Amino acid sequence: MAAETLVPSSADEAVELFGDGDDITVFAGGTTLMPEIAAGRLKPARALLLHRSGLDDLRTDGDVTQMGPMVTVAALADGADELLARFARQVGDREVRAGATVGGNLCASAGLGSQRGDLGAPLIALGAHVRSTGKGGERSEAVEDFLAGERSGRLMLGIEYDRPTGAWSAQTLRRRHAHSYAIANVAICSSGDGIRVGVSGVGPAAVRCRSVEQSRNAEDVLKDVDPVDDAVATADYRRRMLIVLVRRALDEVESA
Ligand SMILES: Cc1cc2nc3c(=O)[nH]c(=O)nc-3n(C[C@H](O)[C@H](O)[C@H](O)COP(=O)(O)OP(=O)(O)OC[C@H]3O[C@@H](n4cnc5c(N)ncnc54)[C@H](O)[C@@H]3O)c2cc1C
Numbered sequence: 001m002a003a004e005t006l007v008p009s010s011a012d013e014a015v016e017l018f019g020d021g022d023d024i025t026v027f028a029g030g031t032t033l034m035p036e037i038a039a040g041r042l043k044p045a046r047a048l049l050l051h052r053s054g055l056d057d058l059r060t061d062g063d064v065t066q067m068g069p070m071v072t073v074a075a076l077a078d079g080a081d082e083l084l085a086r087f088a089r090q091v092g093d094r095e096v097r098a099g100a101t102v103g104g105n106l107c108a109s110a111g112l113g114s115q116r117g118d119l120g121a122p123l124i125a126l127g128a129h130v131r132s133t134g135k136g137g138e139r140s141e142a143v144e145d146f147l148a149g150e151r152s153g154r155l156m157l158g159i160e161y162d163r164p165t166g167a168w169s170a171q172t173l174r175r176r177h178a179h180s181y182a183i184a185n186v187a188i189c190s191s192g193d194g195i196r197v198g199v200s201g202v203g204p205a206a207v208r209c210r211s212v213e214q215s216r217n218a219e220d221v222l223k224d225v226d227p228v229d230d231a232v233a234t235a236d237y238r239r240r241m242l243i244v245l246v247r248r249a250l251d252e253v254e255s256a
Helices: 011-018 031-040 073-077 082-088 094-099 102-107 121-126 145-146 210-215 217-223 235-254
Strands: 004-006 024-027 045-049 057-063 064-067 129-134 139-142 152-164 168-174 184-193 196-199
Touching: 004 196, 011 024, 011 045, 011 129, 011 152, 073 094, 082 121, 082 168, 082 184, 094 196, 102 121, 102 145, 102 152, 121 145, 121 184, 121 196, 129 145, 139 145, 145 152, 168 235, 184 235, 196 210, 196 217, 196 235, 210 217, 217 235
Parallel strands: 004 045, 024 045
Antiparallel strands: 057 064, 064 152, 129 139, 129 152, 168 184, 184 196
16 A cells, blocks of 8 residues: 555554654545545555554543544534534445544545535634644644645644534535535534634635624625635535525524
């Protein structure tokens, strides 16, 4: 599979083996990577396999939820956090969700004809923080900042967020058949500090929509998000539907 295969048996060992991340391809569930290898498009020099690293802990302590990047999408789909579960249940099918991980979901780049990273929208709306390591050492940052940075040079170690205290809304649009990828996803959470708006599935990474948070005007979503054309939908269709989804989400949260 790779010239060198590294299989850490603890989080500390994974951090040590990852180092600065040079020449390393991180394997989580492998649902995006294995097809690339099978097709001959990916030939990793060094593969870091995380399945024995113990980075799959999911726990809620009081109002705080912490999870390792190896928590499966299936576990989130069956989990207690209904906002995250709504998006997790839509990823792939039962078999894909059983192998797919939350870390892989956030770190995956766009596919050949579709966007990935559906879980970015709810995690942004929840105000999640990501802990990662790589060049410059360990750091924790808002998930939207992690996604906007150079993800390939980082090893994700954990995700943390507070249980939502106010109303929330989950809006997704996709074609009605198995294995359909998202056309657009919108998640909004409200709290005493206002609202947080996350959008995913319209481009290569999920984005926080501060313009909508400030104005509460759905059309402002296009100030923060630049939808792409792919095999699933045109950019123009995404732009139109995104405004509809944001409006629905705002209405739902404001009328709760
Ligand atoms: C049939 C099918 C349907 C799918 N449908 C959807 C869908 O509806 N929505 C969607 O969002 N995705 C979909 N996917 C894509 C994919 O399955 C998911 O995004 C999944 O969550 C990826 O997780 P993984 O663990 O398999 O990632 P992997 O394939 O193992 O890795 C994905 C990327 O993330 C990197 N990575 C993984 N873990 C880490 C880490 N801890 N730190 C740093 N980098 C890391 C890898 O190096 C790689 O670049 C689908 C895939 C298939 C095959």
